[in-house]
Amino acid sequence: MTIIENNKDHANQILHRIYHRTSHAWRIGITGPPGAGKSTLVERLAIDFVKHNKTVGIVCIDPTSPFSGGAILGDRVRMSSLFLDPKIFIRSMATRGSLGGVARATNEVCDLLDAFHKDIIIIETIGVGQVELDVAGIANTTIVVLVPEAGDSIQTMKAGLMEIGDIFVVNKSDREGADRLTMEIESVLEMKNSQRTPPVLKTVATEGKGITDLYNCIMEHQKYLVSSGDFTKQKREKITSEIVELIDSKIKSNLWQNKKINSNLTLLVEKVIKGQQTPYHASEKLIKIWKNSRGVSR
Amino acid sequence: MNKKLRILVAKPGLDGHDRGAKVVARALRDAGFEVIYTGLHQTPEMIVTAAIQEDVDAIGLSILSGAHMTLFPNVLKLLKKQKATDILLFGGGIIPDEDKKVLYKSGIGKLFGPGTPTSEIVEYLKKYFKTE
Ligand SMILES: Nc1nc2c(ncn2[C@@H]2O[C@H](COP(=O)(O)OP(=O)(O)O)[C@@H](O)[C@H]2O)c(=O)[nH]1
Ligand SMILES: [Mg+2]
Numbered sequence: 181m182t183i184i185e186n187n188k189d190h191a192n193q194i195l196h197r198i199y200h201r202t203s204h205a206w207r208i209g210i211t212g213p214p215g216a217g218k219s220t221l222v223e224r225l226a227i228d229f230v231k232h233n234k235t236v237g238i239v240c241i242d243p244t245s246p247f248s249g250g251a252i253l254g255d256r257v258r259m260s261s262l263f264l265d266p267k268i269f270i271r272s273m274a275t276r277g278s279l280g281g282v283a284r285a286t287n288e289v290c291d292l293l294d295a296f297h298k299d300i301i302i303i304e305t306i307g308v309g310q311v312e313l314d315v316a317g318i319a320n321t322t323i324v325v326l327v328p329e330a331g332d333s334i335q336t337m338k339a340g341l342m343e344i345g346d347i348f349v350v351n352k353s354d355r356e357g358a359d360r361l362t363m364e365i366e367s368v369l370e371m372k373n374s375q376r377t378p379p380v381l382k383t384v385a386t387e388g389k390g391i392t393d394l395y396n397c398i399m400e401h402q403k404y405l406v407s408s409g410d411f412t413k414q415k416r417e418k419i420t421s422e423i424v425e426l427i428d429s430k431i432k433s434n435l436w437q438n439k440k441i442n443s444n445l446t447l448l449v450e451k452v453i454k455g456q457q458t459p460y461h462a463s464e465k466l467i468k469i470w471k472n473s474r475g476v477s478r
Numbered sequence: 479m480n481k482k483l484r485i486l487v488a489k490p491g492l493d494g495h496d497r498g499a500k501v502v503a504r505a506l507r508d509a510g511f512e513v514i515y516t517g518l519h520q521t522p523e524m525i526v527t528a529a530i531q532e533d534v535d536a537i538g539l540s541i542l543s544g545a546h547m548t549l550f551p552n553v554l555k556l557l558k559k560q561k562a563t564d565i566l567l568f569g570g571g572i573i574p575d576e577d578k579k580v581l582y583k584s585g586i587g588k589l590f591g592p593g594t595p596t597s598e599i600v601e602y603l604k605k606y607f608k609t610e
Contacts, residue, residue, distance in 0.1 A: 182533045
């Protein structure tokens with residue numbers, strides 16, 4: 181996993197070799213604002229899955245500080261009861277700044293866990309920025325966790341978050357406002373015209389309340405995906421974007437490792453400064469140079 | 479390649495608060511490390527299992543309970559058992575000099591007293607991983 185996070189070329193070789201073993205696990209994404217109780221829910225869910233004789237991999241993603249490049253990965257604090265269970269493997273990851281890259285490395289770590297025969301993989305991400313939308317792309321079931329305090333902000337909440345959820349959880353429903361929030365979410369979801377309206381559940385993660393319901397909803401969603409054919413559709417979309425992303429990054433690194441491109445870039449920049457060139461024409465020219473240097477013609 | 483150093487910070491033993499450990503965790507983050515913070519009341523087994531799953535480069539233990547002469551050796555013993563002695567084990571707490579001598583001899587990394595400026599810990603780790 182460390183190799184996969186650190187070195188793309190080695191990673192691709194490893195992943196190529198294990199790929200045939202990676203379509204076994206069901207992947208569950210859990211997202212929501214910081215402090216909503218995601219880690220606590222993950223702990224409870226994992227215990228439930230183990231009770232049902234499943235092995236569980238957990239990937240927790242926390243943001244990298246844009247200033248130092250460091251990160252505090254603190255989700256394990258709420259999961260200490262899982263540490264010694266041989267059926268459970270927990271891995272913490274930092275976003276490391278790259279937006280689309282988060283999904284790539286996460287997906288690959290999930291592939292590894294899958295190849296290690298985990299039945300269930302739970303991915304916890306903070307529901308901020310682009311990350312959670314990316315993660316929805318790699319999970320089979322996406323759970324959005326909200327808390328009553330977020331009550332009156334549902335209007336202003338990003339549309340994206342409401343669209344990616346296959347299941348909605350109102351956690352901390354021991355607090356005031358849980359019923360109101362549940363109703364608000366339901367009314368937003370009603371406006372969507374899709375075949376399946378996502379269920380909205382109330383939980384108290386710290387007391388383990390509502391976890392069985394959540395477990396059942398996940399199972400129900402899994403059945404629905406498979407029987408409706410959406411599962412195949414999901415898979416097709418995922419493989420397509422995997423291939424596209426691999427090509428994108430190969431082309432990019434090939435392009436910028438080309439010495440001719442880099443030396444011409446420096447020259448062209450000077451020309452633009454002198455008013456002899458525009459960035460638009462310069463970029464066309466560079467692409468032409470790249471194509472010629474690789475013997476590719478249009 | 480963007481190798482990031484990963485450090486597990488834990489507070490084993492039964493005593494109360496983890497303020498010190500958190501201060502160190504934040505300082506390490508601000509110095510560019512990825513810190514896996516596991517919280518209070520960890521047993522040596524939990525610490526070593528977590529360290530292996532997370533593939534960390536070092537483990538930092540904060541021990542104020544006076545149990546350093548059992549906790550450090552136990553973690554070290556488990557690391558040996560798992561063939562994971564490439565992981566640096568260091569720590570902090572109120573540790574008398576004669577105990578420190580014994581622990582250093584057994585292969586434990588630097589032990590910092592309470593109130594050590596966090597910059598000293600950061601310097602130590604940076605040096606350790608560069609010159610290794
Ligand atoms: N009152 C209440 N507190 C909760 C509940 N679930 C989690 N918490 C607390 O909320 C805080 C944040 O939980 P955590 O799982 O770390 O949230 P995360 O940031 O979303 O992963 C912790 O102090 C939990 O004990 C709940 O259902 N009710
Ligand atoms: Mg969390």
